[in-house]
Amino acid sequence: VSQVHTYRCPLRWSDMDAFGHVNNSRYLTYLEEARVDLLLNTVGAHGEAMMRDGVLVAHHSIDYTAPLEFRPEPVLIDVWTQKVGGASFTVAYRVYDPATDERDEIVYATASTRLVAFSLATNSVRRLTEGERAFLTAYLQ
Amino acid sequence: VSQVHTYRCPLRWSDMDAFGHVNNSRYLTYLEEARVDLLLNTVGAHGEAMMRDGVLVAHHSIDYTAPLEFRPEPVLIDVWTQKVGGASFTVAYRVYDPATDERDEIVYATASTRLVAFSLATNSVRRLTEGERAFLTAYLQ
């Protein structure tokens, strides 16, 4: 049974642009925070080199489905993996407020990112380690 | 014969992240500047309401093909349209340094954005005007 990692993403007042909504480019920063939370704090906690050694972003795709305004409460981001290859993997996300007694779930964006494992030491693409692959596979949907 | 708009995009030292490269989310800001330059300064100069009245970003897709480091010289961004519908249109981009006598062209990213015309007055999606459609069609590849 695979897992989904849920990151509670704090907003900043300054994330809003002149239209009064969170700027579209700022969502990529939110996705980065969710990814760092998964890869650095969670994978890192298992002793794996990922993120410390670097991963490169090769591709982003993002659909904006509802405008988001600043509020003190964090927005939730579900993160999971879609594909785990030899030297790259794809992470998918859902940015949302969960359903409450008063209203349905609100999905602000869905997105995916293709990442390539990188070695800062050799300044080149590297293969994922067995430990990294095992960890990422646990989040595969 | 359709046109391509070329925007000279200035970089900022602070666009770089801890890996010493322009952060991946910052590219969306660069694309936004290229789009604003096309839609506000160029379309706006033709008396059309676009951007003043608002457009919403519905989708981004971006491929990162080479790392970009800060330098005083701007990077070039070619912008053109790919699809012009009744209430939405798609803009495509290429972020690059042109070829010189010493080296080939370097392409840092290619991307596309689907935008939806929006009316701030009625707070809802609106149809593109004939003038807007004519302008956007002139950039259609």
Added chain:
Amino acid sequence: VSQVHTYRCPLRWSDMDAFGHVNNSRYLTYLEEARVDLLLNTVGAHGEAMMRDGVLVAHHSIDYTAPLEFRPEPVLIDVWTQKVGGASFTVAYRVYDPATDERDEIVYATASTRLVAFSLATNSVRRLTEGERAFLTAYLQ
């Protein structure tokens, strides 16, 4: 007895610049979040107009005392008022990690901001209301 408001400020990985430390300009964003937390969430909860109606930043002064690196844990920001005038007030801050059994307190920055009350309706400076003054005075050191 006057109060100090403590804000738990989350860092973002992308707050770091190419030197691998939180960029100096990003500290002002942290101070803004601390201020919004005090003025919007706390004063606003008392029914006062502040922040909804707007306040202008007139002056910042900030001393950087230690470099700050990204980590998952928030940094603490103490916020209080230093002066409360008829149409303006000064907020002071301390950005720090509290002492633990293993180490002394670490102060990353101390700062102050002079703010001017503003009315978005009349687009001009306005006087602080009695309620606002009472609230701000409760935080006066």
Added chain:
Amino acid sequence: VSQVHTYRCPLRWSDMDAFGHVNNSRYLTYLEEARVDLLLNTVGAHGEAMMRDGVLVAHHSIDYTAPLEFRPEPVLIDVWTQKVGGASFTVAYRVYDPATDERDEIVYATASTRLVAFSLATNSVRRLTEGERAFLTAYLQ
């Protein structure tokens, strides 16, 4: 006769916040760009290590005197030095639009920054070189 360095600072649409003005913290990014332009491009062109070797920001003081809105034209920033010590120096700035036939000069902000010379190699404060001091003294007002 000492010099003032003038930097033409490009604005970005996303520099504006929900109040529709350039956000106060973004001014520090503008000052940083003006400083990098002076220290990296100008001093660096004279073969000095500064900026490549690192300088630390120790203090900022900034007065905001008029709101700034996005426009395609850059804003001007005058940069000069106020004090040049053994291991630190102070840079001052004026952010403005020059007078034209139609209107007076508009000053958006005045500011100063104390910087400390730093060696990335030894990870500690270092003395300014003779060349750096000579260069900085040429901009002393």
